[in-house]
Amino acid sequence: MELFYSSKIEDNSLLLDQDESGHCVRVLRKRCGDTVSVIDGNGTLFRCTLVDDNPKSARAVINEAVNDFGTHPYNLQMAVCPTKNTDRYEWFVEKATEIGVDAIVPVIGDHSERKIFRTDRLKRIVLSAVKQSLKAKLPEVRESLTVTEYLQSAPSSSLRLICYCDSTLPKEKRTAIAEALGKSKTNDICILIGPEGDFSTEEINLALTLGWQAVHLGDSRLRTETAALAAVLAVYYFYPDGTAID
Amino acid sequence: MELFYSSKIEDNSLLLDQDESGHCVRVLRKRCGDTVSVIDGNGTLFRCTLVDDNPKSARAVINEAVNDFGTHPYNLQMAVCPTKNTDRYEWFVEKATEIGVDAIVPVIGDHSERKIFRTDRLKRIVLSAVKQSLKAKLPEVRESLTVTEYLQSAPSSSLRLICYCDSTLPKEKRTAIAEALGKSKTNDICILIGPEGDFSTEEINLALTLGWQAVHLGDSRLRTETAALAAVLAVYYFYPDGTAID
Known part of the structure; x- marks a missing residue:
């Protein structure tokens, strides 16, 4: 079709x-x-x-x-810092759309090399991936904002997860995404993925102060775009019963 | 590092x-x-x-x-039909290596458009991704063979999973990968992902006759390379305790 x-x-x-x-x-x-x-x-x-x-x-x-053609049983906002190589970000956007995501927010961190990010190409990629993967709802591609702005603006009623590698917080003090979802009463989810240079200490402290939960993605060291996709799949697999498509 | x-x-x-x-x-x-x-x-x-x-x-x-630096607690062979666009296959190989895979086998199906597939570039990609993701073991990149040859040669002692879309076998008759892993006594896993035109009926029948299990990847319609990566992540998430890397 x-x-x-x-x-x-x-x-x-x-x-x-x-x-x-x-x-x-x-x-x-x-x-x-x-x-x-x-x-x-x-x-x-x-x-x-x-x-x-x-x-x-x-x-x-x-x-x-x-109605609700090719939808999924969760509402997922992925806030992901731009990669140095734009292809890698675009690849993430395509794959996340195929799997199931509701909003993509490019966020600029203190350690981001790119401070400006254009979203017009992303909107075309999203449309193409939605049609290819037989969905009817376009994920929203938001204009970029800073990590600090995003941390403060994401609704506190949603499950807010921040994924970072900073070794000051060992893996044992972070939860797997599936575990955080299992304890959550909402299926409104915001996941924040940092830049290649990770979040700054100030960003991490702000996130924890505002009630964001620290999560990990297992033991492999993943590139930004791989980490972001792994996070989308962790959510996708947690909710096994989507709307069947024909 | x-x-x-x-x-x-x-x-x-x-x-x-x-x-x-x-x-x-x-x-x-x-x-x-x-x-x-x-x-x-x-x-x-x-x-x-x-x-x-x-x-x-x-x-x-x-x-x-x-020893065993950056390893994972499973042995995963991904047999994936080449995509029309080689870039897409190469992306999969890079991402699967970052996450954790042990062998990549390009397999040619009855419906594959590509009948010949060169693996020399894949070996370079694997080496680069292994170094980038702090692992010490290179996934093996095998020479291509046909789906039929692969179905017959994969060891029957391993958990052999075939992932296809053929609507003659509804989703209810296939299991999720995590469920198949949960029932398995081995962590030697072979997963077979079909070409853009899916497997032929003969290939599916041969697989089922030989004892392969049919699995699904949820409700989204995924491209070949996305399906393959989703399968790798399903295995990765099933075994949460890899070897920590520093």
């Missing part, structure tokens, strides 16, 4: 933008009368019939709406 | 090859008398003193040997 995306949905029909129309009509050679599946980016899949196969502006009528 | 690799280890000294010598002496400016950490690729780390800082052929004397 191939999914298209539309942000122009009316009562019983929708328009595809130029990129999506071209892909639908020119590349996949869909014609009037063909069935197409379109997501709204907010969790709904529409099963439609193409009624205008204009390759710049295709239109389809909606036959059926499927 | 920076690790170097040597395949030329004598009783109490070792030689670095041209690449490693150049990195050690030219890039990192190590000089005679400096401490260097060298792995043998078989699980041992040597703490050494540099005694010849020749940038083409550096030599060090061994002060201490640390």
Whole structure:
């Protein structure tokens, strides 16, 4: 099944933008009368019939709406410091979207080499990965902010987990993510992953003061983007019963 | 800590090859008398003193040997069909090495688009990832073989898991990897991940006949390389107590 995306949905029909129309009509050679599946980016899949196969502006009528298509039973916000190599961050964003994430927040730490991070490419990667992995809800890609700002703004009602390597806090004093989830009453989760140079002592102290829990990812030394993906999978595996997709 | 690799280890000294010598002496400016950490690729780390800082052929004397450095408490062979895009396979190999894997076997399925797969680049990626993630044992990169050959050659004493999407076997009839590990008496594990076009019915039937267990990776539709990495992490998280690294 191939999914298209539309942000122009009316009562019983929708328009595809130029990129999506071209892909639908020119590349996949869909014609009037063909069935197409379109997501709204907010969790709904529409099963439609193409009624205008204009390759710049295709239109389809909606036959059926499927809510919560390809969703997962948790709400996960991943705040991850940018890697030196942008490819590595983009790879994380693609993989996290395939597995299941709700928001991606690039955060700039005291030790981050990159202090500025553009998110426009990430939004395209997220859209492509959502369609490829048969989901209907686009993870939100937030504008970057500092680690300190993020620590202070993440809602205290969520399970807030910070993952760092600082050896002043030995592994025994941190919990595995699955253990933290097991003790949590909420499935609203924020996970913060530091930069290549780790968090500063000030950032760690602030996090602990604000009630963030320190977690570890086992014994392997992982790169930033690998650690971030390992964290997403720890959450994904903790909630085994997602919404089945067909 | 920076690790170097040597395949030329004598009783109490070792030689670095041209690449490693150049990195050690030219890039990192190590000089005679400096401490260097060298792995043998078989699980041992040597703490050494540099005694010849020749940038083409550096030599060090061994002060201490640390066995089983950065190992993990399982033996995992990942047999994964090549992806159309080689970059994606290489990403998987790098990430699996960081997390912990013992052998990587490119397998060619009936539905694989690629029928030939070269492994020389993978060996370089594995070496780089082993050093970066502070391990001393290089995962073995095997030459490619067909899925049928692999199914028949994997030792029946190991836990053999096949991961596929074929809807003729619904998710309820497959187990999660953690569940299969929980019922297993061995920590020798072989996991087989199919190509983009999935396994053929003949391959699946052969696997089940030979006693392979069908497993699933949850509800998300994952790309080949994402599925393979998700499988490695399912094993990694099942065995929480690896060997601590410092």
